[in-house]
Amino acid sequence: MSLPRLELRRASKTYQSNGQSLRALYDVSFTVEAGSVTALVGRSGCGKTTLLNLAGAMDFPTSGDVLIDGESTSALSESALTALRRNRIGFVFQFFQLLPALTVLENVELPLLLAGAPDSQKAARDRLQWVGLEDKASALPYQLSGGQAQRTAIARALAHSPDILIADEPTGNLDNASGEQVLNLIRESAEKWGAAVLMATHSSEAAAIAQTQIRLRDGRIEETIRA
């Protein structure tokens, strides 16, 4: 049996603020396989974003482990983490987070440029074409609609063909039609590109594209539903 692409093993996260400690995650364990979509659902404040940051190796559990292909993120050096983010992880955010000074194409190309990848422009054009925005390549972000902006963000997250896609409420700011387009792209990134997708969402339409739904409540897994 091959190792799961992403695995959380009894991961807990405690925030320290103003001398008080707040436990945001409590003994969370699950796996995400390559080519599958896992949805995180639950009330606001239940710990979804916290969990995504752990899974994306942006943050580290206070106890337990986050394993990517069996390797614990806590054990990695700063440069290994940067390499990990560059080569293997893609992020999509609720508020798109495009760089306003760069064109659509440059935004998509950015992760490749940061990684110093060759032929970055061609790869970026391919992704833009995939999300259906090749005609907006030289537009600036403020000239895009919310749906277009989020599609750009997905193209950017997948520019470097990551193994893991982390999406934090990707449809949270979109109308239904745009949301549907975005969800299709996310599904495709798992099915077509083989990414392991972990997505936090409040919407049932979004959750519906997932093979697995994990419901969090106060930092614990309340239930796991497999489609």
Add this chain to the structure above:
Amino acid sequence: MKRVLQLFRTLILRPLRRDLLRTSLTVLAVALGVAVVIATSLAGDAATGSFLSSLETLVGRTDLEIVANGGVDEAWIGRLAALPVNARFAPVIETQAGIERAGSVTVYGIDAVARWRDSDGAVISTALARRLGVAKGATVALTLNDAAREFRVVDIVDAKDAEFVLLDIALAQQALNEYGRVDRIEVFAGARQDFAALERAIRATLPAGYELRKPGARSDENQRMVRAFRWNLLVLSYVSLVVGAFLIYNTISVSVVRRRPEIGVLRALGAGRRWILWLFLGEALLFGIAGSAVGVLLGRVLAVGAVGLIGQTVNALYVSSRPAPVALDGADVALAIVSGVSVAFFAALAPALEAMRVAPTEAMGRGAREHQARLHWRRDLAWAAVITLMAAAVSRIQPIDGKPVAGYVATLLAIAAAALAAPAVVIGVSRALGPASRALAGAEGLLAGRGLSAALGRTAVVVGALATAIAMMASVGIMVGSFRETVVVWLDTQLRADLYVRPASRGGGAGQFPALSPEVPGLIAGTPGVEAVDIFHGLEVRYGGVRATLGAGDADIVRRYGRLRFLPGEDRDAALQSLIGQDRIIVSEPFAYKHNVHPGETLTLPLGDRNVALTVAGIYYDYSSERGLIILDRGTLLKYLPQQPVTNLAIYLSPGADAIAVRHAIEERAAGRHILIAPNQALRENAVIVFDRTFAITYALEGVAITVAMLGAANSLLAMVLDRRRELGLLRYLGAAPAQLRRMILLEAGMVGFMANVLGLALGFALSLLLVYVINKQSFGWTIQFHPPAGLLAGALTLVWATTILAGFYPARVASRINPIEVIHEE
């Protein structure tokens, strides 16, 4: 009112406290600007404020004084004393003497009380006694003119901190070889003497060439002489404040941009527009007040250093003065507060007005807003062109009250034009550099270039501020460099003699011409190897309410050996030839400019007891004296002032003679006389050293302006980093290494420095033209050849550029340490 204060506290004060580093950088920038203005003003006062004779501290205030060009005949004392008035007439000789290991000291010859009269008795002031460590009965050696002589200290008198030596007038005349002549007669009105009647009676008695005046006139005269110099210095000192204004503008703009959402909410909740306006003006005033307060203290400290620098210039160019202590009074403090606060106020006006106009439902995102700013750059550039043309037109206006007001207005217009051109430069340079920086520095290059042009408004202000400081540095550098080159070339043509001789007594400041012993010229002329000796008489004269230097030489020798250059269109040989045996003169360019005289005109110069009409035969270039020179033939001078001593000699050697051997031979022949024999080369070098010293204060002022701009650059780069925290955090999510963010900010710093250099060099070139051809010409009358010192400029600009990058180090570090998780959800 209470609610406004509450708002002020939460919206303005709290963020200021949170951003303590940036707040202090801004305050410091204003403080430095204010400090320079204060220091220049204080030091100017101190360096020129002590023209009053220190004799007054001893003998009390004189009511009137009698002076004459070439000295006053002492016979007049007796004649005046015979007048039926109740007044005392006291002769005074005032000169500078060298004193062993203690520089120079003022020596007064006065009509002393009997007990001081002694064949070699001197009275010294307590301050001098203290400095020399001598007591009553000791001897002091003074070099007067070209003779050293020992005097016995017969008494020590208290005159506060004034340093001087008193000799009996007869002894002074003997020591100086000036029999029958005094420098002035001081008049003390007796009790119940009608002052006007006294004045009338004296004036009726005195010959035409003598001047009767209030003692303050001397001081006024000096102040008038240095007025243009001080005015220029003061204006220069305001440049730092202008640079500071850019920074206030920047800080308030940042503050407005950051609080736009809050302003929108406040307006929606019913806050009036005026509230918002005053909220931000209040923030600026806070900077102004804090900056001024720190600036006053800092200025007081800087002034102490500046006194020496300004004193050097005043001494070299105008008149000997002794620095007075630096004194800070209420007026100075008021000046500081007013300048600091008003600069802050006006700099903040535009952004505060913008804040006022924020609509209650502020919908536009920052990206769209910046895009709008980007659309204006063409319009701004057009305005810059219009204002440049205006500046060019204004620069042609004649001086007002002797001040180059138009030149300064043109300077301000040029700076304004540059500020308006700044956005175009930012766009242009980032477009030009964009592909290259992307190719060379990848993502960092792309992000740095775009980041700057995306935040166009912000970047343009930083570039404008830095460019103004660079332009000032470049323009003053070009002006001084051109001036220096002009002087060096001029010295080359001017100083043609092989050796120059003058007395060794110290005090080589402007207006001092110690005499050579009468036998010295003969001794030297007879030395083998000497072909010709030009005998020169220098003396200080009063003309047209200011002082000038009157010089007399052998016009024929000057014509044959010298290389005076005359203004275009004048015949040098004919002009010099015509001086011989006639009441004709040539004058230096600054003299002609100051007194508005032209060739062929006649001016009336009092010489001795007569008013002499002298015809101007020509105007020649001279850079040795800002006060101006009048040159006539020796014969003419001696006709009117037969006793006038020789002060300098220029020696031309026979062809093939060995300069060093001749010099030794002269030294041997003149043994026992304290004379300085300088070879041509040494004199030239010395002149250049004096020149450089003269401009030391200018360099100091520039240094401060550059420092202020650097603080600004660091401040703005930091603001740019803090403003883009979310973006920087996002980049980390997208796989940027901390080192990449650091590089990106440093690249931005480098680009800002480059843009500022481009704009600053262009502005600096324009300003240097104004300085050379308008401001300098109108202030001092010198024609300067345009000679930009390319190497020096390149070095200075590179240094500034490197410093800008250095200023980026801290912001770069902040950028690399941002915690991405914390900032990613901020807006």
